[in-house]
Amino acid sequence: MNKDLLYSKPLPLISDFKFNNSVVNVFSDMINRSVPGYKTTLNLINILTSIHFNNKTNIYDIGCSLGDSSAASMRGIINEDYHFFAIDTSKEMINECKKNLLKKYSQKKIIFINNDALKIKFENASIVIFNFTLQFIPIDQRKDLLDRIYKGMNKNGILILSEKILFNNHNTQKNKNILHDKFKSINGYSNLEISQKKDALKKILLPETTNDHILRLQKIGYKNISVIYQCINFSTIIAFK
Secondary structure, eight states: OOOOOTTSSOOSSOOOOOOSHHHHHHHHHHHHHHSTTHHHHHHHHHHHHHHHOOTTEEEEEETOTTSHHHHHHHHTTTTSOEEEEEEESOHHHHHHHHHHHHTTSOGGGEEEEESOGGGOOOOSEEEEEEESOGGGSOHHHHHHHHHHHHHTEEEEEEEEEEEEEEOSSHHHHHHHHHHHHHHHHHTTOOHHHHHHHHHHHTTTOOOEEHHHHHHHHHHHTOEEEEEEEEETTEEEEEEEO
16 A cells, blocks of 8 residues: 655645546555545445345446445445446546456456446446545536436435535534544644645535435435444435435
8 A cells, every 4th residue: 555645745736636646546545544434434335235235236336436335345245146337537546446346356247437427327226335426526416416326226225425524513513623634643644734635625525514415315305314324524324215
């Protein structure tokens, strides 16, 4: 695992964050040191897939990145019959995801798609995963995407949504920010790295409140929506068709 040093030195100009080769090369280290509860989130994806998958259906991992969430899902259904769609807009991510997943899983079962999820047709889906992905999609496009997914899901299909979240109360938000920064500091990031990374992400990663997510899902028609896990300001929500 290559160490994330992308923001370790002062940058004269901080560009918007992109999932390019530089990020791909250090992404495993970056996400584990930046996202509280990341490994627990992967374990939950594994458990939820093993419980709710239906044989001969499709699984979609939207924003699959290096394939951690895809692998976690497939580990829960090793001997089942399925097609797995690993989707990412980043060509660099898809290329690395392909290398990682094809070491262990059959190429026939995995379809790698380098495209915008808004352009994908969803069908016969029993599991759909957004593992810290929706937050990078423009807010005004999220409802349309989730609605199209809903229409392509089978009855009792499950949506697994993990996101960075906001809080309505100013003091609560402030305290969560302090906790998150401390988490990153304990994991070896300097104040400079934390500050520069925030600047790079501020126009790219657009979090919402838990209530925003739940209300949107309810309006579309999802049922039995619940928060099953939260660590500081990162949360996992599940919803069913």
